[in-house]
Amino acid sequence: xxxxxxxxxxxxxxxxxxxxxxxxxxxxxxxxxxxxxxxxxxxxxxxxxxxxxxxxxxxxxxxxxxxxxxxxxxxxxxxxxxxxxxxxxxxxxxxxxxxxxxxxxxxxxxxxxxxxxxxxxxxxxxxxxxxxxxxxxxxxxxxxxxxxxxxxxxxxxxxxxxxxxxxxxxxxxxxxxxxxxxxxxxxxxxxxxxxxxxxxxxxxxxxxxxxxxxxxxxxxxxxxxxxxxxxxxxxxxxxxxxxxxxxxxxxxxxxxxxxxxxxxxxxxxxxxxxxxxxxxxxxxxxxxxxxxxxxxxxxxxxxxxxxxxxxxxxxxxxxxxxxxxxxxxxxxxxxxxxxxxxxxxxxxxxxxxxxxxxxxxxxxxxxxxxxxxxxxxxxxxxxxxxxxxxxxxxxxxxxxxxxxxxxxxxxxxxxxxxxxxxxxxxxxxxxxxxxxxxxxxxxxxxxxxxxxxxxxxxxxxxxxx
Numbered sequence: 001x002x003x004x005x006x007x008x009x010x011x012x013x014x015x016x017x018x019x020x021x022x023x024x025x026x027x028x029x030x031x032x033x034x035x036x037x038x039x040x041x042x043x044x045x046x047x048x049x050x051x052x053x054x055x056x057x058x059x060x061x062x063x064x065x066x067x068x069x070x071x072x073x074x075x076x077x078x079x080x081x082x083x084x085x086x087x088x089x090x091x092x093x094x095x096x097x098x099x100x101x102x103x104x105x106x107x108x109x110x111x112x113x114x115x116x117x118x119x120x121x122x123x124x125x126x127x128x129x130x131x132x133x134x135x136x137x138x139x140x141x142x143x144x145x146x147x148x149x150x151x152x153x154x155x156x157x158x159x160x161x162x163x164x165x166x167x168x169x170x171x172x173x174x175x176x177x178x179x180x181x182x183x184x185x186x187x188x189x190x191x192x193x194x195x196x197x198x199x200x201x202x203x204x205x206x207x208x209x210x211x212x213x214x215x216x217x218x219x220x221x222x223x224x225x226x227x228x229x230x231x232x233x234x235x236x237x238x239x240x241x242x243x244x245x246x247x248x249x250x251x252x253x254x255x256x257x258x259x260x261x262x263x264x265x266x267x268x269x270x271x272x273x274x275x276x277x278x279x280x281x282x283x284x285x286x287x288x289x290x291x292x293x294x295x296x297x298x299x300x301x302x303x304x305x306x307x308x309x310x311x312x313x314x315x316x317x318x319x320x321x322x323x324x325x326x327x328x329x330x331x332x333x334x335x336x337x338x339x340x341x342x343x344x345x346x347x348x349x350x351x352x353x354x355x356x357x358x359x360x361x362x363x364x365x366x367x368x369x370x371x372x373x374x375x376x377x378x379x380x381x382x383x384x385x386x387x388x389x390x391x392x393x394x395x396x397x398x399x400x401x402x403x404x405x406x407x408x409x410x411x412x413x414x415x416x417x418x419x420x421x422x423x424x425x426x427x428x429x430x431x432x433x434x435x436x437x438x439x440x441x442x443x444x445x446x447x448x449x450x451x452x453x454x455x456x457x458x459x460x461x462x463x464x465x
Contacts, residue, residue: 028391029220030401034228035207035236040391041223042215044384048118050216051385054128055111055392057211057239058204060184061177061246061327069149069184070192072105074201077145079103079112081138083130090127099124101131105182107246108326109396110204115385118217125230132205133233135198142194149183150190157463160437161336163261164270167465168435171259172274172330176250177243185465202235209239213392215384247327250276253431256350256456258447262440263462268316269342269438273349274332275428280324280397287414287422288331289322294369295356296320296333298376301368303352308335314345326397331427339442343450346436350429357429360420374408437462 033039056075063070079101080087094101099116112131116124156162166181173179212227253275278284296304296319304318315335323329333353337345361369381387387404394403403410436443440459448454 027387027405028215028401030395031220031224033207033210033212033224034231035210035234036239037207037210037212037234038395039224039227040211040213040388040395041218041220042384042387042391043218043220044215045217048217049115050118050121050124050214050218051115051388052124052128053111053113053211053213053388053392054132055109055211055213055396056204057109057209057242057396059106059109060180060182061107062204062240062243063177063180063184063188064196064200066188067184067192067196068180068188069182070188070197070200071110071204072103072183073146073149073189073192074197075103075105075110075112076149077137077142077197078131078135078201078205080141080145081136083127083134084136085130086136087141090130093127094124097123097127099127101128107178107182109392111389111392113389115216121218121223122226122230125226129230129234132210133231133235135201137194137198137201139194142197146189146192150186153181153183153186160263160266160268160270161334163263163462164272164334164435164437167259167261167437167460168272168274168332168433170465171257171435172253172276172332172433173250176248177246178250178325178327178329203237203240206235206237206239207231208236210234211392211395213388215388242326249328252276253428253433255430256432256434258452258457259433259435260440260443260447260457260459261435261437261462262459263437264439266437266439266442267339269337269339269436269443271335271337271342271346271434271436272332273353273432273434274320274330275432276328277322277331277426279326279328280394280399281326284418284422284426285322285324286410287418288426290366290369290373290411290414291356291361291419291423291427292320292322292331293373293376294361294365295353297369297372299369299372303356304333304335304349307352308345308348312348314341314348318349324393324397339438339446342436342438342443343446343452346434347450350432353427353429353432357423357427360423361416363416366414366416366419370411370414374411377407377411 028042097120101114104111170179308315308318315337318335320333
């Protein structure tokens with residue numbers, strides 16, 4: 001519920017491999033775009049489709065205090081009528097082009113994502129320009145959009161995994177901007193005004209704060225010319241500063257605290273655990289990614305999958321991942337089990353994570369998971385739309401322009417000593433946020449019977465956030 005600072009203009013060193021920032025990878029072109037923006041293009045004429053991402057470098061972490069969800073609300077509102085068209089008329093115009101345009105809000109960015117038949121790209125750019133430059137921002141649509149967002153928040157309570165993630169991020173990051181949900185919270189959304197949302201959108205969707213990214217059946221020079229023509233009128237105002245609260249380190253966790261999200265009649269339990277780790281641009285990001293892949297990657301030989309799921313059958317699913325964020329992201333684990341197995345599973349997972357922190361990995365393990373990480377990364381980015389999204393994330397999080405193309409080489413160049421040093425510096429297995437969605441009347445007793453101190457358990461109603 002993630003995604004991801006300006007590109008470094010000086011040489012960047014990641015995982016011990018230096019890369020000059022001006023050189024884009026061979027698969028993409030990076031150049032200046034309209035009104036101070038950045039343009040990224042990956043040409044691929046195998047299919048007559050163009051994938052498009054227009055990303056603001058401002059995400060939910062840019063929400064003003066006590067207005068959590070304002071960024072997402074403003075972007076959704078802009079998408080629901082622009083250029084003299086109502087919401088229905090804008091949707092009809094997109095359908096007529098064989099196109100789609102969706103909003104996705106992450107902590108570090110807000111994105112308009114879509115695709116269109118190549119022959120209709122110019123008309124699609126005109127519609128996107130209307131959304132960015134000429135949103136209708138009618139009061140009636142503001143009210144309707146807000147009601148829809150609030151309804152989506154209510155609906156998430158029916159999905160235990162999404163519910164667990166919503167509470168967990170607050171448990172992990174506290175009052176840090178990464179701790180509040182991208183779609184906001186009910187009191188903040190109800191207090192937001194149309195004027196605030198419109199002003200917030202216009203402040204953040206300016207050229208110097210935008211990335212235009214395209215992949216598919218395009219020719220770069222022709223695309224750049226068409227984009228420049230479509231985006232006439234786009235504000236070239238300076239980008240707003242990154243929220244200083246986002247860039248500060250989260251308050252360190254102390255010990256293990258269990259947040260028990262009480263939901264009636266649960267026969268299964270969702271459990272998440274983790275701690276703050278590193279920024280994506282930190283030299284330890286790749287070494288730590290290798291280490292955490294060995295512990296909780298999706299390979300059946302990773303520690304969590306092998307010990308918790310395969311050998312003991314304690315969980316239906318188990319993994320741990322490292323967030324790619326502009327500021328300090330989290331090392332976040334997830335396990336899913338039956339209620340009767342949850343406490344035993346949790347104790348085993350915590351024991352394994354402490355052991356991983358203390359012992360690290362041997363050279364053979366590092367070599368295996370270097371290959372796994374490089375291979376899984378390539379597989380995940382096989383589709384052009386996935387590569388495009390990752391290029392935008394790399395740009396926003398401050399990684400080199402060639403990071404996608406050189407990822408495997410950077411992973412291969414990492415030494416076991418670097419991996420173990422990163423584990424030692426950034427894995428905090430005894431200081432964890434732990435959140436579970438379960439029925440408190442049952443789970444709390446199981447935890448106390450397992451010698452968990454009652455004072456370490458915080459029970460919260462599932463519909464309280």
